[in-house]
Amino acid sequence: MARVYNFSAGPSMLPEPVLRKAAQEMLDYNGSGQSVMEMSHRSAVYEKIIKDAEALLREAMRVPDNYKVLFLQGGASMQFAMVPMNLMGQKKKVDIVNTGVWSKKAITEAKRFGTVRVVATSEDKNFSYIPTLEKSMFDPEAAYVHITTNNTIFGTRYRSIPDTGALPLVADMSSNILSEEYDISKFGLIYAGAQKNLGPAGLTVVIIREDLAGKPIDNTPTMLNYSTHIENDSMFNTPPCYSIYILKLVLEWLKEQGGVASMQKINERKAAILYEFLDNSRMFKATVEPQYRSLMNVPFVAASDELNKEFIKKADSAGFVNLKGHRLVGGMRASIYNAMPEEGVKALVEFMKKFEMEHV
């Protein structure tokens, strides 16, 4: 069967060369006579894989030396709790910006450990924009400020990173890590579930400024303490070995594409093709205001629910899968992460044009 164009919000497409390489190395990784899935995580051959993955990620994101890169499990959802447990400290209060479902989950978990102030929210317009943030809005006594750089469900993204002064900025980057360039030194901590731009589910990447670790609340379980993983180079227990190996392949592929800067240009081009069509369509329309539009997740709706349903069904049969929108927005959502080729977006637009001509 031919491969489909998969517009899933996550887990999502992986670059085809990565899958081919993994298939080629499935039974015998690099002359070891074993699959990476079978190997001891303490073996020299696996140690090189995890070290290479970290080095490639540091290179791709230009991670400064005073930051640690951790390969954890538990998803971004576990970070909603792990961040406050480790970073709230004696201050016991944090500032969080509410831009949708994932921010709300971060708020719910942080509330278990202290006081949460919602600095700003875009809930009044169903999270279709990013609130304007000024440095003066943040509480200088807060332990940190939390944002979600890209909102997977509502399709919004921060165009610029808020200036939080001396306050550490924590970012959930699950759905746009590696898709655009960021100055890591502006953040205290970044976390991301792997299943969109990094690799398969099961791996969570955390990038933490060294000085922020080491002050967890009392009784923090060993596994939920960042220091445990820092001190053991993400090998305190068995790491998600195979997912880390695929991350390494994804990062090698990304490097071949010219790194994050080139990927950002490709992503901007891909998103522009889709948004331009939507803005000129007589049938479909994008749900997010232009200046807040995500490069990764593009929600859109047709004129009626019947048309949405028919479109999703016909698109699926034509090999454009997982276009059904999240129930909170309705309609459709095309997730066009790094691995979605430009041809995939162009082919989708052609299909939409044809559908429109047949129905308008």
Ligand SMILES: Cc1ncc(COP(=O)(O)O)c(C=O)c1O
């Ligand atoms: C922005 C964002 N944060 C957090 C999550 C939750 O991630 P996980 O399923 O890895 O816990 C998701 C999942 O889609 C997400 O998009």
